[in-house]
Amino acid sequence: MNKIGKLLEELHDAETGLADEYRGVAERQSTDHGTHYPCHTLAAQCDQHAERIRAWAQRFGKDISAPKRSDALASAAGSLRHKASETFARRPESGLLLLRDLRQLYLKAEAVNIHWIMLAQVAQAVRDQELLEDVSGLHQQTLTQIKWLKTRVKDASPQILVVTD
Amino acid sequence: MADRIADVWGERTPFAAGERWPQRVDQFLTVPAERVERWVPSACVLCSNGCGMDVAVADGRIVGVRGRAADRVNHGRLGPKGLFGWQANNSRERLTQPLVRVGAELRPTDWETAMEVIVARSKEVLAEHGPLATAFYTSGQLFAEEYYAQTLIARGGIGTPHLDGNTRLCTATAEWALVESFGSDGNPGSYTDIDLCDTLFLVGHNAAETQTVLWSRMLDRLRGPDRPRVVVIDPRQTPTAREADVHLAIRPGTNVAVLNAILGELITHDWIDRAFVDAHTTGFPELAQVVADYPPQRAAEVCAVPAEAIREAARIIGTGSRLVSTVLQGVYQSHQATAAAVQVNNVNLLRGMIGRPGCTVFQMNGQPTAENTRETGANGALPGFRNWQNDVHVRELADAWNIDASRIPHWAPPTHAMEIFRHCEDGSIRFLWVTGTNPAVSLPELHRIRAIYGQDRLFLVVSDAFPTETTALADVVLPAAMWGEKTGCYTNADRTVHLSEQAVDPPGQARSDFEILLEYARRMEFTDNDGQPLVNWTCPEEAWRDFTELTRGRPCDQSALTYDKLRDSSGVQWPCTEQAPGGTERLYTNHDFFTAPDICEDYGHDLVTGAQNEADEYRAHDPDGRAVIKAAHYLPPHEPVDDEYPLRLTTGRKVYHWHTRTKTARAPQLQAAAPDAWAELHPDDAAQLGIADGDLVRVRSRRGAIEVPAVLRGHRPGVVFVPFHYGYFDQADPDRHNRAANELTRTEWDPVSKQPIYKVTAVRVQKIADAAVGGRPVVITEPGLSATRDDGTAGGTARGTAGGTARGTAGGTARGAS
Numbered sequence: 001m002n003k004i005g006k007l008l009e010e011l012h013d014a015e016t017g018l019a020d021e022y023r024g025v026a027e028r029q030s031t032d033h034g035t036h037y038p039c040h041t042l043a044a045q046c047d048q049h050a051e052r053i054r055a056w057a058q059r060f061g062k063d064i065s066a067p068k069r070s071d072a073l074a075s076a077a078g079s080l081r082h083k084a085s086e087t088f089a090r091r092p093e094s095g096l097l098l099l100r101d102l103r104q105l106y107l108k109a110e111a112v113n114i115h116w117i118m119l120a121q122v123a124q125a126v127r128d129q130e131l132l133e134d135v136s137g138l139h140q141q142t143l144t145q146i147k148w149l150k151t152r153v154k155d156a157s158p159q160i161l162v163v164t165d
Numbered sequence: 166m167a168d169r170i171a172d173v174w175g176e177r178t179p180f181a182a183g184e185r186w187p188q189r190v191d192q193f194l195t196v197p198a199e200r201v202e203r204w205v206p207s208a209c210v211l212c213s214n215g216c217g218m219d220v221a222v223a224d225g226r227i228v229g230v231r232g233r234a235a236d237r238v239n240h241g242r243l244g245p246k247g248l249f250g251w252q253a254n255n256s257r258e259r260l261t262q263p264l265v266r267v268g269a270e271l272r273p274t275d276w277e278t279a280m281e282v283i284v285a286r287s288k289e290v291l292a293e294h295g296p297l298a299t300a301f302y303t304s305g306q307l308f309a310e311e312y313y314a315q316t317l318i319a320r321g322g323i324g325t326p327h328l329d330g331n332t333r334l335c336t337a338t339a340e341w342a343l344v345e346s347f348g349s350d351g352n353p354g355s356y357t358d359i360d361l362c363d364t365l366f367l368v369g370h371n372a373a374e375t376q377t378v379l380w381s382r383m384l385d386r387l388r389g390p391d392r393p394r395v396v397v398i399d400p401r402q403t404p405t406a407r408e409a410d411v412h413l414a415i416r417p418g419t420n421v422a423v424l425n426a427i428l429g430e431l432i433t434h435d436w437i438d439r440a441f442v443d444a445h446t447t448g449f450p451e452l453a454q455v456v457a458d459y460p461p462q463r464a465a466e467v468c469a470v471p472a473e474a475i476r477e478a479a480r481i482i483g484t485g486s487r488l489v490s491t492v493l494q495g496v497y498q499s500h501q502a503t504a505a506a507v508q509v510n511n512v513n514l515l516r517g518m519i520g521r522p523g524c525t526v527f528q529m530n531g532q533p534t535a536e537n538t539r540e541t542g543a544n545g546a547l548p549g550f551r552n553w554q555n556d557v558h559v560r561e562l563a564d565a566w567n568i569d570a571s572r573i574p575h576w577a578p579p580t581h582a583m584e585i586f587r588h589c590e591d592g593s594i595r596f597l598w599v600t601g602t603n604p605a606v607s608l609p610e611l612h613r614i615r616a617i618y619g620q621d622r623l624f625l626v627v628s629d630a631f632p633t634e635t636t637a638l639a640d641v642v643l644p645a646a647m648w649g650e651k652t653g654c655y656t657n658a659d660r661t662v663h664l665s666e667q668a669v670d671p672p673g674q675a676r677s678d679f680e681i682l683l684e685y686a687r688r689m690e691f692t693d694n695d696g697q698p699l700v701n702w703t704c705p706e707e708a709w710r711d712f713t714e715l716t717r718g719r720p721c722d723q724s725a726l727t728y729d730k731l732r733d734s735s736g737v738q739w740p741c742t743e744q745a746p747g748g749t750e751r752l753y754t755n756h757d758f759f760t761a762p763d764i765c766e767d768y769g770h771d772l773v774t775g776a777q778n779e780a781d782e783y784r785a786h787d788p789d790g791r792a793v794i795k796a797a798h799y800l801p802p803h804e805p806v807d808d809e810y811p812l813r814l815t816t817g818r819k820v821y822h823w824h825t826r827t828k829t830a831r832a833p834q835l836q837a838a839a840p841d842a843w844a845e846l847h848p849d850d851a852a853q854l855g856i857a858d859g860d861l862v863r864v865r866s867r868r869g870a871i872e873v874p875a876v877l878r879g880h881r882p883g884v885v886f887v888p889f890h891y892g893y894f895d896q897a898d899p900d901r902h903n904r905a906a907n908e909l910t911r912t913e914w915d916p917v918s919k920q921p922i923y924k925v926t927a928v929r930v931q932k933i934a935d936a937a938v939g940g941r942p943v944v945i946t947e948p949g950l951s952a953t954r955d956d957g958t959a960g961g962t963a964r965g966t967a968g969g970t971a972r973g974t975a976g977g978t979a980r981g982a983s
């Protein structure tokens with residue numbers, strides 16, 4: 001059984017799942033600009049990660065196909081959500097939903113993180129220096145994503161949870 | 166005196182490196198000189214240069230100004246805004262009475278009533294919704310004492326993190342670029358470095374229009390016997406760019422790519438000071454790795470300029486021996502602002518050119534007193550450049566104010582302006598006090614801003630000297646005294662502090678913001694731990710004394726800088742301490758930076774996301790006094806151009822106006838020179854769209870549209886420029902929102918500095934009327950700028966880029982790439 005290939009596949013799924021989540025949150029939080037734009041940036045970063053993972057998987061004899069996303073569909077759905085979220089910008093519950101979104105992202109990013117840790121261990125054990133260097137670069141970016149999510153949660157939660165209506 | 170509208174920079178007084186910049190005293194009086202009763206010392210408050218001036222007074226009115234010959238900043242010179250702008254003080258349109266909203270109307274009232282309404286509402290919001298429902302949005306044009314009063318009231322009195330300045334729109338990136346690289350805010354260099362340099366590198370800094378007297382200084386070097394070489398990065402063909410040896414007219418939003426390529430060239434050719442980099446910086450290997458991905462050819466494609474021009478720019482920067490780099494809005498208000506500004510710091514660090522005569526980087530300021538919002542804690546950081554994550558720093562503050570540290574919000578950074586408005590939008594901020602600024606014209610995406618300010622649930626107090634687009638939306642309007650009508654200090658972009666004395670009384674019932682804030686604090690009954698009034702000053706000098714005491718031991722130490730010392734001086738540069746009583750010309754002369762964990766103003770951020778570093782990890786990688794080199798990859802802007810919106814809009818400032826023209830529109834000469842908005846188009850783009858010079862055009866983005874006359878200019882193809890000064894207060898129908906550039910812009914900000922992005926908006930342009938029959942006549946008169954365009958004395962058409970385009974506008978050859 002190709003266990004390393006399997007690990008890579010799981011990591012790949014975690015990254016593409018996280019990318020989708022970032023995009024979903026970006027759309028839902030289109031009026032929370034401090035969340036919306038960084039989420040787009042980080043979705044693109046996850047896409048790049050996934051691409052690299054697919055390339056390694058090849059090396060380990062595993063074929064992972066790129067996720068299919070219909071851009072036209074996504075953007076139609078996106079603009080609908082966008083409208084909805086503009087009206088929503090004025091409602092107090094919007095803050096709680098933001099925190100829920102950030103929490104969800106955090107959990108998914110941690111799932112990616114733990115897979116990177118496993119992969120880094122693998123790279124060391126199979127003495128693949130090149131893979132190890134690549135992995136640590138990308139892992140570092142995931143850790144920075146997690147750090148950003150914490151920053152965003154810390155900045156946003158007092159206003160959302162403390163101010164009384 | 167020459168016509169200083171036509172002759173913006175005045176007569177040249179060339180000088181060589183190391184010589185003293187010759188004096189030239191500029192003066193403008195509206196009465197015969199013998200009628201002047203007294204001259205009152207002050208400094209100009211119409212840009213961050215802070216030129217020293219004396220104010221002429223006759224019959225209780227300001228009647229003119231004169232540059233101070235001995236002043237270290239301007240050596241007597243004043244630019245058009247400085248010469249003419251003061252006339253706004255005498256305008257009949259000043260606010261002279263408080264106004265209170267009754268239904269749809271703002272009705273005149275007295276101070277007692279207005280303050281009672283404000284305080285009652287403020288107390289009510291505090292009681293019902295807690296301190297986080299109150300916010301203050303201040304200016305970049307008040308005085309240090311006023312900002313410090315606001316800080317004490319907001320952070321110590323109310324206990325809200327929501328206090329920021331409109332400096333967030335103009336200089337937040339300067340602040341954060343300095344913090345990220347050097348550990349603390351504060352420009353390292355001195356304007357005297359311009360007198361000594363042999364290379365000038367201006368990045369997104371159109372000094373010729375934004376700081377005309379500083380540009381005079383540069384021009385006098387450029388016309389002198391040992392002309393410094395000049396590299397300019399700017400998408401536009403500005404008067405500054407016309408003086409360049411190499412002008413990289415990059416595609417808007419690509420600063421990081423071009424700077425990375427230049428850094429890469431410096432490393433490849435070993436034009437770096439290895440010993441300096443090893444001893445005084447950290448992070449070089451990561452930078453080398455990142456910039457290796459940006460060979461000139463790749464950057465050329467991203468930025469749409471010739472690779473050869475990038476190489477030549479790097480060669481000039483890499484082979485000079487005294488480099489002054491400067492940065493302004495072309496970086497700060499553009500995509501990847503902090504990441505790009507930091508790369509300019511990196512250029513000087515790699516060259517080892519900082520903290521020595523003729524060698525520095527200037528992260529310029531926009532507004533005249535922007536430095537003071539930053540020092541006093543009215544935006545971004547805590548007073549005295551204190552670190553909100555450092556408990557010792559917070560305790561120092563609490564001790565000075567005699568309150569519990571827990572009363573000072575420090576669970577997160579002070580809230581930035583754009584987030585404050587977001588909280589107004591979501592309804593969690595109910596009381597907002599705006600002082601001396603006009604967000605209804607200056608913020609991005611104006612329809613959103615008007616909707617936010619127009620909400621019933623938000624109580625909006627605005628103090629200003631004039632009725633503005635923002636006062637029109639207020640619940641209470643307070644008439645404020647202007648510069649010249651009050652006393653206080655402010656600090657320019659090279660850390661020079663001036664004291665501006667009150668010259669005349671404010672008109673009608675207008676009061677200084679300082680007095681207004683003290684009155685508010687008294688009525689709010691803020692007390693310290695001993696039950697004494699928290700704000701217990703009676704005059705600005707007492708506030709200054711407290712503030713400067715609070716800077717003791719901090720990078721911006723001004724503990725020895727008293728009003729008396731300032732009265733005797735021609736501007737003093739901080740730090741000013743017992744050890745350095747005359748001030749300090751340069752920071753970092755021993756190459757010891759403020760990056761030690763106990764000293765630094767912030768632990769820094771990830772440049773891509775803005776993720777905040779925390780104390781433990783910072784200590785783990787303790788830079789210990791070394792400068793921090795931070796690398797960044799180029800990322801494409803979030804709003805790409807496409808078939809529907811194929812052009813890039815960039816907005817900006819023009820030479821005759823200041824901010825939203827509340828002052829400069831009331832100076833007849835400035836108003837006549839540029840009375841109305843316009844859009845600058847490249848002739849090639851215009852030809853494709855069938856637009857001729859002067860035609861009325863509609864510029865539309867995904868958010869709105871404006872209608873303005875077109876001016877065909879030689880910027881790079883694909884770029885549209887609209888000045889941001891023009892709102893609606895002087896329009897026949899102020900409710901027709903078809904003129905302000907910010908109808909078009911987008912709500913996005915830099916992840917680190919939180920400065921809004923104004924320079925990368927996708928737009929389309931369409932002709933709506935011929936010039937001959939068009940709605941509005943073209944009324945742009947810019948003789949000063951045209952004059953220099955034809956002035957071949959030093960610019961010399963022979964100088965071009967290695968890319969081979971005449972006069973070095975490299976971008977011009979790259980048509981069609983965007």
Ligand code: SF4
Pocket residue numbers: 209210211212213214215216239242243244245246247248375376377378379
């Ligand atoms: S350069 Fe700036 S400070 Fe100096 S006179 Fe002009 S506007 Fe005023």
